Amino acid sequence: MATETQVHVGLEGIVAAATRLSSVDGQAGELIIAGFPLERLAPFATFEETIFLLWNDHLPSQSELTELHQSLVSQRQLSALTLEVAQQLGREQADPMDALRAATATLTPLADEKATAQRIVAALPTIVAAYWRARNQAEFIEPRSDLSHAANYLWMLTGKEPSAEQVRALETYLNTVVDHGLNASTFTTRVIISTESDLVSAVTGAIGALKGPLHGGAPGPALDMVFEIGTADRAEEVLRAKLARGERLMGFGHRVYKVRDPRAEVLAGAADQLFANDGNRELYELVRHVEQTAIRLLEEHKPGRKLQTNVEFYTALLLHGIDFETDLFTPTFTISRAVGWIAHAFEQRTVGRIIRPQSIYTGDRNRTWVEVAER
Known part of the structure; x- marks a missing residue:
């Protein structure tokens, strides 16, 4: 007896890969990165340590870490073509993800795939900074060899020596979002590589997937909502009005997590540290109050939906705290x-x-061809 083939729309529920890289448990609110619960890795590791861990499945020794740093430093400079693409699209005020995708596509794959990987990772911050400076009619700032991956990115964006608190906040963020299961852009990467294509093609395709608002998201509106509220005494009034109009509360709810997103937990801690030493503490306290009010009202208006804080909510606060504009978030x-x-x-x-x-x-299945004169 023939059975009807089941279509899994969006490949929902299909296991397409086995991986040691990350494990996402939406019911328990747990994210494991290469064996480490997120909260035991993200606040402590440099981003270079996380890179090495994901690519090699163990933490680096000091000599291995130094070698990786030197390899990345040597690849930070862009070719004339890549730099011109990034800057021209900046001058044209192009969408930042369009610029990043286009400039990344100009990188040349090397014979050694590990070297290609290092070239891509080292080049991306320079591409973004070159685009951003040109977009804001500012001179390009050369990368520095004495700074870490995160610190150098901040330097190229602003030309200012970043504070230790800013670097730590950015490193915690980079560590937190480095991998998250077999999402759309990661699956895109695997599909392209499975054809025996190259890493530049795979990463370029993944950037295209990430650009989509259903995947990459938009952390900025979460902070816009906080600014709209303005003061703690207005939180309930504004949020109730939004819910009454059927609006979504930005930064709450996740397709996978049915409890508080563990990435939000880690980024909230990072924001706490940043705003205690290097930022507007009143804004941090307002955000915490808005979060608590929103969760209470969501449970009241949508009982059982388990709409908890997601990664976008504290991403917006943390990146704002290190003076990033919203167009730099994605x-x-x-x-x-x-x-x-x-x-x-x-x-x-x-x-x-x-x-x-x-x-x-x-x-x-049984259409009949009709000549164009008779249609």
């Missing part, structure tokens, strides 16, 4: 996530099989 996310994409590409290489799901034909 490109900065990309600078981190590219490391995870590349780690997945390395894994997919070992599988040695093209990813090719099936489809079910639903169209007509």
Whole structure:
């Protein structure tokens, strides 16, 4: 007896890969990165340590860390073509993710894939900074060899020596969002690599997937909502009005997590430290009050939905705290996530099989050709 083939829309529920890179448990609110619960890694590791961990499955020794740093430093400079693409799109006020995708596509794959991976990761912050400076009619700032990956990115954006608190906040953010299961952009990476294409093509394709608002998201509106509220005494009034109009409360609810997003937990802690030493403490306290009020009202208006704080809520606060404008949020996310994409590409290489799901034909089968004059 023939059975009807089931279509898994969006590949929902389909397991397409085995990975050691990250584990997402939405019911328990747990995210494990290469064996480490997120809260035991993100606030402590440098981003270079996280890169090495994901690519090599162990923490680096001091000599290994130094070697990685030197390799990345040597790749920070852009070719004339890549720099011109980034700057021209900045001058044209192009969408930042369009600029990042276009400039990344100009990177040249090397014969050694590890060197290509380092080239991509080292180049992305320079691309974003070159675009951003040109967009704001400012001179390009050369990368520095004496700064870490995160500190150098802050330097190239502003030309100012970043504070230790700013660097730590950015490193915690980069560590927090480096990998998150088999999401759309990561799956895109694996599909492209499975065809035996190159890393530059895979990362360029993943950037295109991440640009979509259903995936990359938009952390900025979460902070816009806080600014609209303005003071703690207005939080309930404004949020109740939004819910009554059927509006979504930005920064709350996640497709996977049914409890508080563990990334929000880590970034809230990072924001606490940043705003205690290097920022507007009143804004931090307002954000915490808005969060508590929103969770209470969401449970009241949508009981049982379990709409808890997601990563966007504290991403917005933390990146705002290090003086990033909202248009820099998703490109900065990309600078981190590219490391995870590349780690997945390395894994997919070992599988040695093209990813090719099936489809079910639903169209007509017996159409008759009609010449154009008779149509």
